[in-house]
Amino acid sequence: MGSPVSIDTSGLRNLTDPALKRIVAKLETGERLDRDDGLAVLTSQDLIGVGRLANAVKEMRSGPYAFFVLNRQINPTNICVISCKFCDFAAKAGDDDAYEMTMSEILEKVREPIHEVHLVGGLHPTWPFEYYEEMLRAIRRANPAVQIKAFTAVEIEFFSKIAKIPVEDVLNRLVSAGLDTMPGGGAEVFSDRVHDELYREKMGAEQWLEIHRVAHSKGIRTNATLLYGHIETHEERVEHLMLLRNLQDETGGFLSFIPLEFQLGYTNLVVRQASALDGLKTIAASRLLLDNFPHIKAYWVMLGEETASMALQWGADDLDGTIGEEKIAHAALASSPLGMTAHKMLKLMREAGRVPVQRDARYRALTLFPPPPAPTHWSQRGARDVTAMIPSKIDPMIADTGGVSLENEELYSWDLAGISPEELAARGTLLHGDTLASYDAAGASLPTVPPALAESEASR
Ligand code: SF4
Known part of the structure; x- marks a missing residue:
C-alpha cells in the first residue's frame, strides 16, 4: 500500500473543545488515539470541530x-x-x-x-x-x-x-x-x-x-x-x-x-x-x-x-x-x-x-471523474448555443460525466493521496462522452422506490 502524505493540522489550532485539542496534539506527534479520544469524539458538542479533525485524516489518506x-x-x-x-x-x-x-x-x-x-x-x-x-x-x-x-x-x-x-x-x-x-x-x-x-x-x-x-x-x-x-x-x-x-x-x-x-x-x-x-x-x-x-x-x-x-x-x-x-x-x-x-x-x-473515482471491489482505481467545467450563464453565449447549453444549465453537476480511464495505470485507492486530480487526469486516457450512460440504462428497469413509500403514495 502507498504511504499516506503527512497530516495538515494547520487549520485545527483554533478548536475550542479541550478533548479535541488533545487529539490534534496527538495527531501532530503521531501518538495513537485511545478509547478516551474515541469517546470524546462521540460525545463532543463541537460537530464542526469533529468533522474538521476527521477530514484532516481523511485528506491525508485519500486526498480530495x-x-x-x-x-x-x-x-x-x-x-x-x-x-x-x-x-x-x-x-x-x-x-x-x-x-x-x-x-x-x-x-x-x-x-x-x-x-x-x-x-x-x-x-x-x-x-x-x-x-x-x-x-x-x-x-x-x-x-x-x-x-x-x-x-x-x-x-x-x-x-x-x-x-x-x-x-x-x-x-x-x-x-x-x-x-x-x-x-x-x-x-x-x-x-x-x-x-x-x-x-x-x-x-x-x-x-x-x-x-x-x-x-x-x-x-x-x-x-x-x-x-x-x-x-x-x-x-x-x-x-x-x-x-x-x-x-x-x-x-x-x-x-x-x-x-x-x-x-x-x-x-x-x-x-x-x-x-x-x-x-x-x-x-x-x-x-x-x-x-x-x-x-x-x-x-x-x-x-x-x-x-x-x-x-x-x-x-x-x-x-x-x-x-x-x-x-x-x-x-x-x-x-x-x-x-x-x-x-x-x-x-x-x-x-x-x-x-469521484470509480473503483472495483479491491479498490483498484478505474475511472476518474474530474470536476466539470464551471457553468456559464446562457446570456454570455450566442443565441445558437442555447440548446447546447440546456443540459448543463439544468444541472452542471451531472451534465458532464465524461471520465478519464485509469485502467492502464494499476493504481489503487491508497496510491492517490499524493497525486492531484490534474496529474491523475494527465496520466489516464480520456473517455469521450458519457461513460456511465450504459450502466444507468441497464438499471433503468429496476424499481427505485422502497415498497413502504410506494404503498403510502399509492394510497394517497
Ligand atoms: S436473522 Fe437476519 S441478521 Fe440474523 S442471521 Fe438471519 S438474516 Fe442475518
Whole structure:
C-alpha cells in the first residue's frame, strides 16, 4: 500500500473543545488515539470541530477523492434458521414474505456493466453448501469480469456446519468457485451484553474476528461493520473499533469499515432512529480511531443520501455502490431509494466537494471523474448555443460525466493521496462522452422506490 502524505493540522489550532485539542496534539506527534479520544469524539458538542479533525485524516489518506463502485446487491433468500431481534429481513420457510431467488433470477442481475456483486442472505435451512459454490461459478460464467464480494462471517461459519468441514476448507472452496473479497456484515456490536440481548443464537465477537483472521491469512481481503443506534453504548462502539484496529494491526486484511445505522423497522427496539448528528460523529470517530483502515464508508442506504454526502466531509471517503435493488435495510423500512444511478452518485460526491473515482471491489482505481467545467450563464453565449447549453444549465453537476480511464495505470485507492486530480487526469486516457450512460440504462428497469413509500403514495 502507498504511504499516506503527512497530516495538515494547520487549520485545527483554533478548536475550542479541550478533548479535541488533545487529539490534534496527538495527531501532530503521531501518538495513537485511545478509547478516551474515541469517546470524546462521540460525545463532543463541537460537530464542526469533529468533522474538521476527521477530514484532516481523511485528506491525508485519500486526498480530495471519494470512491464508489458500480455494483449489484443480491440477497438470494431471506429464509433464515435463526432470529436476531434487530432483523426485519429474515423470514421462516412458509411465511408470506419468505422468498428464494432462482439461479436465473440471480444471473439476470449480473449481466450488466458492473464491477462488483455483493452477495449475502439468510441462513437457509435446506440449501447445501454446494449450491452456494455453484452460485459463485454461475456468476463467474455469466460475467467473467465481475468481482464477487460474498458471504458474511456468519454465513461462512454456517457453511462450515452444514458441510461439516473446517472454515479454512469452506474459504478455499469458495475462492476456487470465484470468491474475491468478503463483506463485513454480521459483526453487529462486539459486546457480550448486546450479543446476549439481541442475537444470542449467532456468533459473537471472538468468532467473527477469527473468521476474518483466517480469511486474511489466505489473502482474502474483507470489510468490517458496526450496527449502531440501538441499545449499544458509546463505550461499546469504541470497544468494537479497538478490537477491529487490533486485528488490522495483526493482518492488514481489511479494506473498509462501514458503520451501519440501525433502521427501526418493526422491531420496537428503540423509539427513534439515530440522528444525522450521531451518524456523522460515528463516521468521524471511526476515521480517527481506525488509523490502519484504508477506507471509511458512508453507507447511503442506511444514512440517507444527504447525510452520506455530508459524511464525505466528516471522515468518510467512500459511498459504497449503486447497489441496484437493496432488500435488507428496506425490509426495515429504510426510506432511501432501492438503488442509485451512477449520475446521482457523482452528484452527491461533487456536492460534497469531492472528486469521484470509480473503483472495483479491491479498490483498484478505474475511472476518474474530474470536476466539470464551471457553468456559464446562457446570456454570455450566442443565441445558437442555447440548446447546447440546456443540459448543463439544468444541472452542471451531472451534465458532464465524461471520465478519464485509469485502467492502464494499476493504481489503487491508497496510491492517490499524493497525486492531484490534474496529474491523475494527465496520466489516464480520456473517455469521450458519457461513460456511465450504459450502466444507468441497464438499471433503468429496476424499481427505485422502497415498497413502504410506494404503498403510502399509492394510497394517497
Ligand atoms: S441478521 Fe442475518 S442471521 Fe440474523 S436473522 Fe437476519 S438474516 Fe438471519
